[in-house]
Amino acid sequence: MRVRKLEQNRGWAMTVAAGILKPTLLAATSRTWIDGEKIPATGGCIVVLNHISHVDPLLSAHFVYDHGRLPRYLAKSGLFTNKYLGGFLSSAGQIPVERLSRNAIGAYDAAVKAIAEGECIVIYPEGTLTRDPDLWPMKGKTGAARIALATGCPVIPVGQWGAHEVLPPYTKKPLLVPRKNIVMKAGDPVQLDDLLAMPQGPETTAQATDRIMDAITAIVADLRGETPPAERFDPRARGVREIGNPHDVARRTRRTRKRKPSR
Template sequence: MTDGSDEHQEASVNGGPRGDRPDPRPRRGFWFGLVVALVKPFMLTFTKPEFTGRENMPRSGGVVFAPNHISHFDPLVLGFYIWECRRIPRFLGKASVFKIPVIGRIISSAGQIPVYRESSQAADAFRDAVAAVERGECVGVYPEGTITRDPDMWPMTGKTGAARVALMTGCPVIPLANWGAQEVIESYTGKVRIRLLPRKRILVRAGAPVDLSAFAGRPITNELLHEATEVIMHAVAETLGELRGETPPKELFDLRKDRSNGEEKA
């Protein structure tokens, strides 16, 4: 499933020839260094990572990556992938995670960005994301906002944060697809199940930058943001389809519509 360039990239996951090249990443700091020291050995011990498409991730400059969300485990998977792309990931994450003892202190000190939903601080995450991109950082925004509820685990319709940051800053949006994390931590099945052994095959692929040229230079309205978000989410679904060897649905699962239908039936 990889071409020659991907095979060359794959070698770097386990310390291949790219390890001797100068590292263009900004200084990671103590706390992010601690995360790398903990996460990378863990991932290589308990998973079988197969990373492709890294040539699509810009090596420098502000960028937004938009991943699908299938498990509570995939932030570790995607963070590891971005690190192997020679970038430092800055995720937008639920504020509740930042309140967990020890873990919250680590991820906050490592430069991750808390999202305070439905509060007076909700806009802070957006401003912090824009500022990070303008500093030239690599910012991760989960457009779905939660783990997919699609019965076949395809991406759902998305929220407009990634599109808004991209259109305000002019930065590229990279669709990121992962598959296999749901085998390590299975979510939304009544209880959380963790299965580290046997080692699970973890696939991640970055797609080509999403073409948002049709939206450039236009007033940023809600309608425009929703149109751009639809383009982004279909790019994420197509990239996931490449990983799974399947064709994604033409119409993505709409969680709000599904909940409204459920309330009507009740």
């Protein structure tokens, strides 16, 4: 496992975060980093990953940081409402996103600007934890593809596995014993050159999104040693809510069934 020295100026917020989080992650997990040097050492780029646990951002930040880049995230705007946390996140270069609102366009503009300034943006194209029952990457949203097509920057796919054993999806209690191994592997840049030369529109963006998700899925399949589903899970097509815990409906249904009928 090779690591690359960080050349960027971290700033006070990143220095504090790295000083607290990195030793904690080193103590709580073991790591297998593969091909992280494929993340460009300099210049604007996008790192895209599959999303299987709420602890993913901390672990992917560790991966990106260990390979010489400061990760910039598109973070939920609600995190910025607290004066102190919001100030910390802003100082760390994180970008607020107002999901399901017209203001989401502001996050797109901010991400494009960050790329132009040479930043490394980390994006989970699925937009939320995967709803696939077996935790395979599901159908992606178009944000990463739109930013990539607007900037022409490299898009580096990263597959990861193991975070769900540290903090299973939709749970709050981490499972730290026994110590879990986190595996992350970077792939070659997603080939989008032909799409950059085409007129931009929904069809082009959809093709770019599919290529990004295909690249991530291929790496995850390699890490798991398994074959992914022939058709990617699509929450909208399955009638699954895109926000919140998808298991909540099942829990409410079970509770209702247990109630005795009134007389």
